[in-house]
Amino acid sequence: MRSRQVDSTDPSHAQPTGGRPVLSHTATSVVTIDRFIIEQERLHPEATGELSGILYDMALAAKMIASKVRRAGLADILGATDNENVQGEIQQKLDVFANDTIVKAMDHSGRLCGMASEEEPEIIPIPDKFKCGKYCLLFDPLDGSSNIDVNVPVGTIFSVVQKISRGRHGESEDFLQPGRRQVAAGYVIYGSSTMLVYTTGQGTHGFTLDPTIGEFLLSHPNIQIPDSGRYLSVNDSYEQYWDDNVKLLMRKFRGLEGGHRPLNVRYVGSFVADFHRNLLGGGIFCYPANRKNPQGKLRLLYEANPLAFIVEQAGGAASDGTNDIMKLMPTELHQRTPLYIGSRSAVNLARETLAAKAELVTA
Ligand code: AHM
Numbered sequence: 001m002r003s004r005q006v007d008s009t010d011p012s013h014a015q016p017t018g019g020r021p022v023l024s025h026t027a028t029s030v031v032t033i034d035r036f037i038i039e040q041e042r043l044h045p046e047a048t049g050e051l052s053g054i055l056y057d058m059a060l061a062a063k064m065i066a067s068k069v070r071r072a073g074l075a076d077i078l079g080a081t082d083n084e085n086v087q088g089e090i091q092q093k094l095d096v097f098a099n100d101t102i103v104k105a106m107d108h109s110g111r112l113c114g115m116a117s118e119e120e121p122e123i124i125p126i127p128d129k130f131k132c133g134k135y136c137l138l139f140d141p142l143d144g145s146s147n148i149d150v151n152v153p154v155g156t157i158f159s160v161v162q163k164i165s166r167g168r169h170g171e172s173e174d175f176l177q178p179g180r181r182q183v184a185a186g187y188v189i190y191g192s193s194t195m196l197v198y199t200t201g202q203g204t205h206g207f208t209l210d211p212t213i214g215e216f217l218l219s220h221p222n223i224q225i226p227d228s229g230r231y232l233s234v235n236d237s238y239e240q241y242w243d244d245n246v247k248l249l250m251r252k253f254r255g256l257e258g259g260h261r262p263l264n265v266r267y268v269g270s271f272v273a274d275f276h277r278n279l280l281g282g283g284i285f286c287y288p289a290n291r292k293n294p295q296g297k298l299r300l301l302y303e304a305n306p307l308a309f310i311v312e313q314a315g316g317a318a319s320d321g322t323n324d325i326m327k328l329m330p331t332e333l334h335q336r337t338p339l340y341i342g343s344r345s346a347v348n349l350a351r352e353t354l355a356a357k358a359e360l361v362t363a
Pocket residue numbers: 118140142143144145146235269270271272297
């Protein structure tokens with residue numbers, strides 16, 4: 001799904017496209033992620049390059065994780081007993097490996113004041129021997145990792161906010177900021193190919209890893225989510241625990257109620273994979289609250305906020321059923337939230353259906 005590309009050397013092309021800045025690439029030029037990031041940075045004369053540096057480092061970490069994920073099925077074959085591999089290193093679970101890889105790729109750069117990971121209970125401080133910077137990185141190192149054993153795509157999700165506290169190291173208040181304050185967000189999907197999709201608030205752009213040269217190349221500039229969605233992604237084995245309003249909403253999405261065109265049900269059970277398909281094809285991913293999990297399952301800071309930023313920049317929307325995801329004020333690092341994310345019209349239908357029921361209940 002390659003969009004028409006433009007030549008920055010031709011001044012007639014130096015026009016904003018749909019409010020988005022036009023970057024310098026031609027239909028035939030190869031645009032690496034590094035080039036794209038630097039061109040975006042140049043649109044902001046005040047930029048210090050620190051945010052760009054974080055994105056470069058994320059791309060490097062993604063390549064290292066991709067290479068390990070690619071060999072996941074071989075680990076047991078090549079490794080010796082007791083989790084020791086042929087190099088004599090102790091094998092790690094892939095989600096621990098992904099977590100450590102990101103921390104090590106980031107902690108020494110001087111751009112971050114701390115990190116928070118879905119895999120770690122507390123803020124990860126920057127070691128004293130390194131400089132602290134003005135950004136906080138929040139991430140889910142390997143989302144959907146329970147799917148690895150059956151060779152299903154998994155992903156990495158990340159979010160960047162600016163530090164607001166005064167001290168050297170990041171404090172809770174720096175990490176507990178609403179999604180609207182994100183300055184960058186993205187995800188990597190380790191699928192049939194590896195893709196990195198990110199936004200800094202100037203559109204959503206996708207890059208595919210060319211494994212032969214080890215570079216992410218621009219493949220999906222200015223992604224726009226189709227508004228007439230095709231897909232519904234939800235785990236309906238929880239239907240028995242849903243409220244009636246959620247059951248009604250799902251009947252609407254299936255075309256059984258309210259005269260809506262039925263959506264196709266597709267659920268991988270790996271959020272990045274479900275989200276990525278719906279971002280390109282249109283539709284909605286839902287993880288509603290249920291009686292067993294009143295706040296749903298997905299994490300606000302590591303999963304919902306970054307993908308909400310991505311989807312909004314692609315013309316879509318994200319809600320907890322009532323509020324915009326990115327307006328929620330987090331109170332805990334590992335806070336969960338119900339989530340409806342995807343094409344704007346589908347998310348609006350979710351909001352309206354859930355609100356109508358709420359009125360009935362309170363009347
Ligand atoms: P994880 O972060 O522990 O991997 O859990 C998140 C995953 C998502 O990738 C996926 O959408 C969801 O859990 C699936 O949950 P369920 O099996 O309840 O449908």
